[in-house]
Amino acid sequence: MKTVFEKTTGLTDTQTHYCPGCTHGIIHRMVGEVLEEMGILEDTVGVASVGCSVLSYEYFNCDMTQAAHGRAPAVATGIKRVLPDRFVFTYQGDGDLASIGIAEAVHAAARGENITVIFVNNAIYGMTGGQMAPTTLIGQKTATSPFGRNASLQGLPIRVSEMLSTLDGTAYIERVSTHDVPNILKAKKAIRKAFETQKQGFGFSMVEVLSSCPTNWGLDPHESLDWIKDNMVPAYPLGIYKNVHKEAEK
Amino acid sequence: MGKVLMKGNEVIAEAAVHAGCKYFFGYPITPQSELVAYMARRLPEVGGLFLQAESEVAAINMVYGAAGTGVRVMTSSSSPGFSLKQEGISYLVGAELPALIVNVVRGGPGLGNIQPAQSDYFQVTKGGGHGDYHTPVLAPSTLQEIIELTEAAFDIADRYRTPVILLGDGMLGQMMEPVEFKNLTERQPGEKDWTTTGTRGDGKPRIITSLELNADALEKRNEKLQHKFALIKQNEVRYETYEIEDADYIVTAYGTAARIAMNAINNARADGLKIGMIRPITLWPFPEQPFIETRDKVKGYISVEMSAGQMVEDVRLAVNGKAPVTFFGRTGGVVPTQEEIYEYIMKVAGGVEV
Amino acid sequence: MEEILIAGFGGQGVMSMGQLIAYAGMKEGKYVSWLPSYGPEQRGGTANCAVVVSGEQVGSPLVSQPTTAIVLNNPSYYKFEPTVRPGGLLIVNASLISKTSERTDIKVMNLKATELANELGNPKIANMILLGAFLEITGILSDESILEALKKVLSPEKHSLLEINKRALELGRLSTKVGI
Numbered sequence: 001m002k003t004v005f006e007k008t009t010g011l012t013d014t015q016t017h018y019c020p021g022c023t024h025g026i027i028h029r030m031v032g033e034v035l036e037e038m039g040i041l042e043d044t045v046g047v048a049s050v051g052c053s054v055l056s057y058e059y060f061n062c063d064m065t066q067a068a069h070g071r072a073p074a075v076a077t078g079i080k081r082v083l084p085d086r087f088v089f090t091y092q093g094d095g096d097l098a099s100i101g102i103a104e105a106v107h108a109a110a111r112g113e114n115i116t117v118i119f120v121n122n123a124i125y126g127m128t129g130g131q132m133a134p135t136t137l138i139g140q141k142t143a144t145s146p147f148g149r150n151a152s153l154q155g156l157p158i159r160v161s162e163m164l165s166t167l168d169g170t171a172y173i174e175r176v177s178t179h180d181v182p183n184i185l186k187a188k189k190a191i192r193k194a195f196e197t198q199k200q201g202f203g204f205s206m207v208e209v210l211s212s213c214p215t216n217w218g219l220d221p222h223e224s225l226d227w228i229k230d231n232m233v234p235a236y237p238l239g240i241y242k243n244v245h246k247e248a249e250k
Numbered sequence: 251m252g253k254v255l256m257k258g259n260e261v262i263a264e265a266a267v268h269a270g271c272k273y274f275f276g277y278p279i280t281p282q283s284e285l286v287a288y289m290a291r292r293l294p295e296v297g298g299l300f301l302q303a304e305s306e307v308a309a310i311n312m313v314y315g316a317a318g319t320g321v322r323v324m325t326s327s328s329s330p331g332f333s334l335k336q337e338g339i340s341y342l343v344g345a346e347l348p349a350l351i352v353n354v355v356r357g358g359p360g361l362g363n364i365q366p367a368q369s370d371y372f373q374v375t376k377g378g379g380h381g382d383y384h385t386p387v388l389a390p391s392t393l394q395e396i397i398e399l400t401e402a403a404f405d406i407a408d409r410y411r412t413p414v415i416l417l418g419d420g421m422l423g424q425m426m427e428p429v430e431f432k433n434l435t436e437r438q439p440g441e442k443d444w445t446t447t448g449t450r451g452d453g454k455p456r457i458i459t460s461l462e463l464n465a466d467a468l469e470k471r472n473e474k475l476q477h478k479f480a481l482i483k484q485n486e487v488r489y490e491t492y493e494i495e496d497a498d499y500i501v502t503a504y505g506t507a508a509r510i511a512m513n514a515i516n517n518a519r520a521d522g523l524k525i526g527m528i529r530p531i532t533l534w535p536f537p538e539q540p541f542i543e544t545r546d547k548v549k550g551y552i553s554v555e556m557s558a559g560q561m562v563e564d565v566r567l568a569v570n571g572k573a574p575v576t577f578f579g580r581t582g583g584v585v586p587t588q589e590e591i592y593e594y595i596m597k598v599a600g601g602v603e604v
Numbered sequence: 605m606e607e608i609l610i611a612g613f614g615g616q617g618v619m620s621m622g623q624l625i626a627y628a629g630m631k632e633g634k635y636v637s638w639l640p641s642y643g644p645e646q647r648g649g650t651a652n653c654a655v656v657v658s659g660e661q662v663g664s665p666l667v668s669q670p671t672t673a674i675v676l677n678n679p680s681y682y683k684f685e686p687t688v689r690p691g692g693l694l695i696v697n698a699s700l701i702s703k704t705s706e707r708t709d710i711k712v713m714n715l716k717a718t719e720l721a722n723e724l725g726n727p728k729i730a731n732m733i734l735l736g737a738f739l740e741i742t743g744i745l746s747d748e749s750i751l752e753a754l755k756k757v758l759s760p761e762k763h764s765l766l767e768i769n770k771r772a773l774e775l776g777r778l779s780t781k782v783g784i
């Protein structure tokens with residue numbers, strides 16, 4: 001029998017705990033595939049964060065360290081500074097990176113740490129039960145913004161890719177989405193590009209991946225993908241925000 | 251290399267380098283900033299790395315990352331900054347990672363001041379962060395002892411896979427004394443089979459984590475930690491005694507307070523009083539044995555601290571009601587003088603109710 | 605055991621005087637400690653340091669009742685003149701301090717150190733003149749040890765200053781005899 005599809009060796013056989021329709025699984029698979037395709041699984045140390053992806057250390061098939069809430073870029077810094085020839089990546093959600101860990105993210109980026117950050121933005125806190133995140137959209141209802149996020153009360157959403165791309169230490173920053181197949185293919189290319197950036201020693205790379213949360217959004221999986229397309233993409237425009245490769249070509 | 255005159259903060263740094271520590275992540279705070287500056291200059295000379303972090307929180311988490319690769323690594327701070335590191339220390343304990351954390355204590359609470367104090371005793375000996383844990387705490391009282399204990403701290407950290415705290419105060423950090431680094435061969439940690447450095451053909455991926463969602467499994471893991479703490483209690487207690495054989499009263503003090511108290515004790519001895527001293531060197535595990543051995547013979551104990559009375563609670567636990575325990579201390583960065591300690595000793599020994 | 609307290613404005617060389625004594629004491633095989641006062645200000649303000657030179661292991665590095673106090677400005681005079689241990693020594697930079705101690709239980713040496721330093725051509729070495737007087741009266745350390753310590757403390761490019769420092773020490777010693 002001819003093999004037409006095989007699961008990537010970049011992931012373990014452990015079954016994930018993610019909710020049906022959540023796109024974390026797709027993002028995990030893309031990262032795993034990139035590590036496998038680049039042949040760097042054995043040279044990689046991943047850093048798991050706190051939130052829905054806290055157990056990602058059981059899913060990625062490489063050495064993994066679990067970090068305190070928001071501190072993954074600092075932990076990754078410690079690893080990378082001791083082992084500059086290894087690949088180091090963090091896998092963080094929006095609460096972890098953009099709220100409690102924004103300082104660590106900004107400073108790792110500013111220092112140009114040669115690490116790769118996979119930033120999963122689904123505009124809500126998932127694991128704790130659907131509270132407002134820094135990336136929650138204006139008007140979006142969550143457990144802690146029950147009347148919809150109100151700018152005068154709760155402030156405005158943070159566009160992390162745009163913000164970090166202003167820092168000279170960053171080398172590659174792209175925002176991608178998971179709401180349909182063409183975008184997923186683009187997302188994988190972006191992740192590959194980010195790890196290639198690290199391989200070449202250019203400095204901080206980040207891929208912001210717009211992701212779904214059917215459970216806490218109160219939508220079914222299909223509606224959730226539409227919600228990304230119709231609500232998140234307009235607020236968080238897709239595209240490359242920083243590209244040191246392109247600058248090098250010039 | 252003979253004796254050199256150095257500042258306490260610099261002695262800590264150089265001793266760490268001698269112990270094979272090549273990585274330092276820190277943030278400036280008075281009165282320990284000389285330590286940070288010394289490392290920034292010194293570590294590149296030994297092929298190591300110094301990195302100034304954006305905060306104490308980031309620094310301790312960089313230490314966490316580096317410790318996971320198996321190298322000797324440290325950070326240092328003073329009280330307010332040390333509080334910020336507590337989260338990271340709890341994680342280091344939970345994930346069983348070795349590291350050295352230095353606290354050059356200053357007056358508190360809050361921003362307090364930058365004068366010497368011993369008011370972080372509770373924080374360092376009783377856990378400090380969340381969860382059921384202790385960290386070994388070493389408290390040198392001279393600059394020469396800093397060298398010995400900094401090395402011991404790294405060894406204990408590696409032996410038990412635990413963060414270890416070296417506790418000083420502003421006075422110890424700022425003062426100068428002659429020290430000698432004696433023919434030390436650079437110590438290297440032994441083989442570590444738990445590091446995350448990329449699998450590189452050494453089998454299945456490893457995981458460093460303090461998370462265990464299953465209650466029974468977490469309890470098992472905690473039992474393992476408790477067993478480790480029991481071993482540390484059994485093997486690593488350090489203390490010094492002075493003239494306790496015939497003592498009517500025993501003063502107990504650690505760090506710089508012990509040095510000042512020692513002058514007062516000598517003056518009291520010169521006046522014919524039988525006063526001795528127990529100086530805990532490890533604050534956790536607390537040296538209970540010298541108290542157990544003396545508590546039925548002495549008339550009382552006097553705990554002298556630069557705090558409102560913290561170690562005195564451990565003294566009372568060790569004495570277990572067998573003898574009176576009194577306390578003398580100054581707080582807020584006020585260092586007690588030998589004269590006032592002497593007066594207090596005379597009062598207690600003279601039977602005055604205190 | 606000599607317990608020395610040196611106090612003045614930041615920039616008067618108070619801290620380095622103490623360090624020189626500690627270095628020299630170490631060179632002569634004595635037990636020493638040096639403890640600075642320190643505050644939030646980087647420059648100016650009052651500064652002091654405590655130095656213990658002893659034949660035995662130093663207990664308290666803190667000096668509350670000095671055997672010698674060397675004071676270089678008015679606030680330091682008022683703060684430390686009363687603390688000198690009976691039988692002890694008070695050295696006063698009389699160029700900057702107008703008050704004269706009335707204590708009879710201590711030895712008081714008033715020296716117009718800043719004027720003397722100006723005569724030598726460098727007002728910054730008033731501290732070395734006071735140090736010379738201290739060495740002459742107490743006899744605890746030799747000039748050689750102090751000068752050796754000075755070589756350690758001064759960066760190589762400042763070794764040209766060694767000669768004037770040596771002269772300042774000598775002038776300080778001399779001035780205790782002739783009463784300047």
